[in-house]
Amino acid sequence: xxxxxxxxxxxxxxxxxxxxGDAPAYGAAFRAAFAGLDCEPSVLSLFERTLDAEGLxxxxxxxxxxxxxxxxxxxxxxxxxxxxxxxxI
Numbered sequence: 001x002x003x004x005x006x007x008x009x010x011x012x013x014x015x016x017x018x019x020x021g022d023a024p025a026y027g028a029a030f031r032a033a034f035a036g037l038d039c040e041p042s043v044l045s046l047f048e049r050t051l052d053a054e055g056l057x058x059x060x061x062x063x064x065x066x067x068x069x070x071x072x073x074x075x076x077x078x079x080x081x082x083x084x085x086x087x088x089i
Contacts, residue, residue: 002065003039011064012040018079019071022047026069039065046079053084060088 003011015030017023027043034041044059060066066089068076080086 002067003037006039006064008064010038010040012042012062013065013067014060014063015041015043015067015069016046016085017043017069017071018046018085019073019076020069021071021075023071030067030069046083046085056083056085057088060085 002013006013013034015027015034017026017030020026022045027045030043031041042063077086
């Protein structure tokens with residue numbers, strides 16, 4: 001269903017598991033679910049802080065789909081505000 005609403009033949013789909021504290025199993029389940037589909041799946045971990053201030057906007061804005069995982073919404077919003085994700089999307 002998600003890919004049916006994306007533009008392009010092979011959309012970039014980024015899973016953002018911030019609300020779960022970037023639980024590794026959650027990201028792994030996403031990768032497994034999307035691995036066989038006609039898309040480019042990735043996982044954005046904000047707790048590991050692997051992207052710098054310039055890399056994060058470029059990474060987010062390059063996606064056709066942002067798939068935001070469930071969990072603690074208050075924590076998600078706090079972390080997004082620290083990294084500026086709330087302003088980017």
